[in-house]
Amino acid sequence: MIIVVGGGPAGMAAALSAAQANSKVMVVEAGPRLGGQYWRHSSVEHLDQDGAKLVSAVMSHPNIEFLFNARIWRADYRDGESTLHVLIFGKSRELTTKKLILATGAFDRTLPFPGWDIPGVMTPGAAQSLLKGSGIVAGKRIVIAGTGPFLLPVSVGLAKAGAQIAGLYEANSRNRWFPHALTVMRNAPKLRLALSFQRELKRYQLRFRGGYAVVEALKGDEGLLEAVRVAKVDKEFGIMANSEFVIKCDVLAVGWGFTADLSLAGNLGVEFKKDSDGSISVVVDQFQETSLTGVFAAGELTGIGGAELAQVEGEIAGLTAAGNVNRPKRLHRLKKRKATFARALSAAYPVGNKWMEWLRESTIICRCEEVSLSEVEKSISNLGATDARSAKLLTRAGMGLCQGRICGRSFADIVESRTGNVANDESSIKFAARPIASPITFEELAGS
Amino acid sequence: MDSSDVIIIGAGMIGANCALRLIQSGLSVTVIDRGAISGGTTSAGEGNILVSDKDPGPELSLALRSREAWFELADEVGGEFELEKKGGLIVAKSEQGISDLKVQSARQSQSGVIVHQLDHAELHEIEPHLSNEIPYGVYYPQDSQLNPMLGVAQILKKFRELGGKVVTEAKVLSISTDAMSVTGVVTSKGEFSSRNIVNATGTWAGEIAEMAGSHLPIAPRRGFILVTAPTPSVVRHKVYDADYVANVASGSADLQTSAVIEGTRSGTILIGSSRERVGYSTTFDVRILRKLSEQALALFPALRKVQIMRAYFGFRPYAPDHLPVIGEDARVKGLWHATGHEGAGIGLAPATAEIIAAQITGKDCLMDVSPFSPARFAHDL
Numbered sequence: 001m002i003i004v005v006g007g008g009p010a011g012m013a014a015a016l017s018a019a020q021a022n023s024k025v026m027v028v029e030a031g032p033r034l035g036g037q038y039w040r041h042s043s044v045e046h047l048d049q050d051g052a053k054l055v056s057a058v059m060s061h062p063n064i065e066f067l068f069n070a071r072i073w074r075a076d077y078r079d080g081e082s083t084l085h086v087l088i089f090g091k092s093r094e095l096t097t098k099k100l101i102l103a104t105g106a107f108d109r110t111l112p113f114p115g116w117d118i119p120g121v122m123t124p125g126a127a128q129s130l131l132k133g134s135g136i137v138a139g140k141r142i143v144i145a146g147t148g149p150f151l152l153p154v155s156v157g158l159a160k161a162g163a164q165i166a167g168l169y170e171a172n173s174r175n176r177w178f179p180h181a182l183t184v185m186r187n188a189p190k191l192r193l194a195l196s197f198q199r200e201l202k203r204y205q206l207r208f209r210g211g212y213a214v215v216e217a218l219k220g221d222e223g224l225l226e227a228v229r230v231a232k233v234d235k236e237f238g239i240m241a242n243s244e245f246v247i248k249c250d251v252l253a254v255g256w257g258f259t260a261d262l263s264l265a266g267n268l269g270v271e272f273k274k275d276s277d278g279s280i281s282v283v284v285d286q287f288q289e290t291s292l293t294g295v296f297a298a299g300e301l302t303g304i305g306g307a308e309l310a311q312v313e314g315e316i317a318g319l320t321a322a323g324n325v326n327r328p329k330r331l332h333r334l335k336k337r338k339a340t341f342a343r344a345l346s347a348a349y350p351v352g353n354k355w356m357e358w359l360r361e362s363t364i365i366c367r368c369e370e371v372s373l374s375e376v377e378k379s380i381s382n383l384g385a386t387d388a389r390s391a392k393l394l395t396r397a398g399m400g401l402c403q404g405r406i407c408g409r410s411f412a413d414i415v416e417s418r419t420g421n422v423a424n425d426e427s428s429i430k431f432a433a434r435p436i437a438s439p440i441t442f443e444e445l446a447g448s
Numbered sequence: 449m450d451s452s453d454v455i456i457i458g459a460g461m462i463g464a465n466c467a468l469r470l471i472q473s474g475l476s477v478t479v480i481d482r483g484a485i486s487g488g489t490t491s492a493g494e495g496n497i498l499v500s501d502k503d504p505g506p507e508l509s510l511a512l513r514s515r516e517a518w519f520e521l522a523d524e525v526g527g528e529f530e531l532e533k534k535g536g537l538i539v540a541k542s543e544q545g546i547s548d549l550k551v552q553s554a555r556q557s558q559s560g561v562i563v564h565q566l567d568h569a570e571l572h573e574i575e576p577h578l579s580n581e582i583p584y585g586v587y588y589p590q591d592s593q594l595n596p597m598l599g600v601a602q603i604l605k606k607f608r609e610l611g612g613k614v615v616t617e618a619k620v621l622s623i624s625t626d627a628m629s630v631t632g633v634v635t636s637k638g639e640f641s642s643r644n645i646v647n648a649t650g651t652w653a654g655e656i657a658e659m660a661g662s663h664l665p666i667a668p669r670r671g672f673i674l675v676t677a678p679t680p681s682v683v684r685h686k687v688y689d690a691d692y693v694a695n696v697a698s699g700s701a702d703l704q705t706s707a708v709i710e711g712t713r714s715g716t717i718l719i720g721s722s723r724e725r726v727g728y729s730t731t732f733d734v735r736i737l738r739k740l741s742e743q744a745l746a747l748f749p750a751l752r753k754v755q756i757m758r759a760y761f762g763f764r765p766y767a768p769d770h771l772p773v774i775g776e777d778a779r780v781k782g783l784w785h786a787t788g789h790e791g792a793g794i795g796l797a798p799a800t801a802e803i804i805a806a807q808i809t810g811k812d813c814l815m816d817v818s819p820f821s822p823a824r825f826a827h828d829l
């Protein structure tokens with residue numbers, strides 16, 4: 001039986017193509033239903049056409065079984081076989097398979113800045129999940145900021161649901177798009193999507209401002225978010241002189257693209273790579289197979305590429321895992337085109353290094369362990385830390401509940417900028433490893 | 449070429465302590481590590497300074513002196529490294545376990561360890577969340593704890609203030625010798641010359657000995673630790689089962705686990721530890737984690753709903769007879785070994801450094817150090 005981890009676009013496409021190629025498939029999903037980040041919903045009626053079609057095709061296929069609310073907290077690979085430790089109904093159970101497809105997706109990338117720990121500051125992903133998953137509009141007056149194409153649909157979604165969008169700030173200036181215009185044109189559906197967003201922006205009177213960033217969140221009397229400070233920023237994200245202004249809001253949704261969720265892939269020991277923008281992803285061949293025989297990866301964990309690319313990769317992974325030798329050329333062509341688009345897109349939304357200039361001595365870098373910038377700097381200047389790992393050990397940054405998922409990368413960037421000691425790929429990859437993919441209680445662990 | 453009286457290879461707990469003692473003895477000292485400071489086993493263990501788990505004998509004498517030295521060191525160094533007189537509690541449930549523990553603690557007491565026998569009521573008064581089914585325990589007030597990474601950093605900070613030099617990211621590639629005496633090291637960052645080299649490379653000490661044309665049988669023994677999410681204080685002391693002592697002393701290669709439970713200042717609880725000989729393997733079986741959590745629950749049922757957020761492992765440097773190796777190499781002059789501390793290197797570091805400093809400067813040691821001599825492996829050559 002093929003096991004697919006993750007029921008997002010990549011996982012669903014993988015399950016379906018493998019099932020259609022006559023394989024038995026089991027989908028293991030931590031959430032209560034299919035859809036993943038992209039098609040997060042409370043019931044099928046709320047999905048767009050493509051989503052509804054895929055979800056019902058997967059749900060109704062006789063070759064596919066499901067484990068929902070089942071979180072894999074640890075995975076091992078030995079002698080060609082993967083063992084998954086699944087937490088379900090309060091117990092840890094073992095599943096083994098010789099064909100594993102990882103489609104565990106990504107989470108929002110965050111950057112620390114003064115005030116980011118004030119209640120009311122969240123990621124666009126969180127705002128979107130609240131809305132799509134539970135129908136909750138995060139606030140009354142919302143500012144959306146950060147970088148990436150994802151800011152647009154989130155703004156439109158929130159505006160549609162009745163929130164007032166007090167500002168929409170993209171840190172990269174729009175001129176960045178021009179070098180990649182050709183790629184965008186080759187992706188007609190994307191272009192259409194972009195145009196439709198333009199119309200929606202108009203309709204909800206959303207003013208999109210490129211080259212602006214939220215550089216500080218401000219707290220009101222009750223300790224909640226009251227306003228944000230916005231500044232015009234240059235290409236490197238340095239604040240331009242005399243450009244700052246304050247905007248009132250009760251929610252700030254700020255995100256800087258996505259970080260692949262590599263926890264399980266790391267447990268298994270598949271090969272990773274560090275891309276030129278510093279992000280880490282799983283190495284796969286053209287058939288989506290990782291460095292481990294029988295372990296496939298699809299979607300965001302092979303490099304951030306969006307829902308459409310995730311589906312194409314999933315389909316290829318599913319077919320290969322099912323042993324289908326007549327893989328249609330069409331898929332590979334499609335994957336190539338979508339991947340080119342994804343690369344162009346990420347090139348259009350880089351994260352400049354000067355966000356570090358927004359920080360103050362007192363700015364918290366690691367929220368779980370409440371480690372401030374000055375403590376990080378002291379671990380270097382005073383205590384002799386020379387790299388991210390030693391600075392982490394001396395400050396406990398990244399050792400809290402989120403296990404560095406939120407701060408790990410920014411923390412490493414800060415340490416690098418202060419020590420001048422640029423981490424090699426191997427140590428960056430090691431730094432991102434976690435033996436336990438998600439927390440488990442004693443009772444759950446012992447009772448299995 | 450860079451030259452100093454002593455080169456110390458390894459910026460772990462042992463190397464850091466040796467560095468400080470030697471520079472305080474008036475020598476010029478350079479510490480060299482292939483990575484960052486405290487990046488080896490020192491960052492992958494716990495910070496216990498234990499006398500309770502040691503049988504009367506040379507290691508216990510070393511431990512008793514070392515514990516004292518830690519508190520002296522804290523005053524000297526000044527900087528904070530979370531040193532705390534936490535107190536250890538060994539508990540037993542079975543009749544056999546109880547009688548063994550009684551015998552063991554009585555013998556320890558004759559060697560200068562302070563012990564308090566506790567009945568059920570006393571036991572649960574000092575450790576309220578301990579399982580009610582446990583009738584007997586022995587309290588060891590001398591057992592203490594520190595944060596090893598901060599300890600190394602603060603000691604090396606003091607060392608640098610005294611003029612010491614720390615070179616990181618410099619891997620020792622070879623040892624230069626002349627007529628079986630050391631003359632220096634070649635590293636990935638260049639050459640350093642010295643007539644004395646302290647081999648404080650923990651589990652990797654055998655490689656250094658080899659480079660110098662000698663031999664040292666040090667091997668890794670892997671240990672796992674579970675870390676909980678911050679938890680309101682369930683555990684007040686460092687608590688473990690009497691079985692632990694038997695495991696520590698065992699030579700078996702098989703997996704052994706017995707939970708050693710302690711709270712830390714950040715609010716997390718650490719559950720150590722397992723012992724197994726699997727080389728430097730990084731793959732693991734969740735059975736290890738499961739056994740540790742079962743044993744932890746047997747001691748503290750209140751941990752049931754507490755989340756384990758992390759696990760990590762490290763490699764203890766051990767010698768075949770489970771005693772530290774401290775002293776000059778039997779063949780190569782000027783090569784001083786300070787390794788093989790296995791699961792006790794944090795606790796034993798200051799006393800180890802005192803011995804090394806005394807030997808290099810030709811002074812008398814305060815205790816009989818012959819059991820630790822590297823010469824005991826000379827017949828292997």
Ligand SMILES: Cc1cc2nc3c(=O)[nH]c(=O)nc-3n(C[C@H](O)[C@H](O)[C@H](O)COP(=O)(O)OP(=O)(O)OC[C@H]3O[C@@H](n4cnc5c(N)ncnc54)[C@H](O)[C@@H]3O)c2cc1C
Pocket residue numbers: 005006007008009010011028029030031035036037038039070071072073103104105106107108124125126128129150153261264298299300301305306307308310437438
């Ligand atoms: C808020 C938001 C808005 C977006 N908007 C757009 C958009 O408008 N257009 C666009 O092209 N892309 C958008 N994206 C990106 C898009 O969501 C992703 O490209 C797509 O979802 C990737 O699919 P995936 O299958 O790789 O991962 P996901 O959809 O993230 O699915 C991963 C699934 O794996 C499950 N999982 C993870 N770990 C485990 C585990 N250990 N055990 C069990 N299950 C696990 C998760 O619960 C999740 O359901 C958006 C992303 C976000 C976060």
Ligand SMILES: Cc1cc2nc3c(=O)[nH]c(=O)nc-3n(C[C@H](O)[C@H](O)[C@H](O)COP(=O)(O)OP(=O)(O)OC[C@H]3O[C@@H](n4cnc5c(N)ncnc54)[C@H](O)[C@@H]3O)c2cc1C
Pocket residue numbers: 457458459460461462463480481482483484485486487488489490491492493494495496497498618619620621648649650651652670671672673720721761762763764765786787788789790791792793794795796
């Ligand atoms: C799970 C576990 C729990 C433990 N709990 C405790 C405890 O509670 N109390 C206690 O006292 N002890 C404990 N220990 C044991 C303790 O951690 C070790 O005994 C101690 O850290 C050893 O220190 P060290 O300085 O000898 O070695 P290390 O810390 O390993 O330092 C050796 C250094 O040498 C460097 N090195 C190696 N080769 C080279 C080379 N060729 N060139 C340059 N540098 C090199 C390495 O980079 C490393 O930094 C535990 C160990 C484990 C694994």
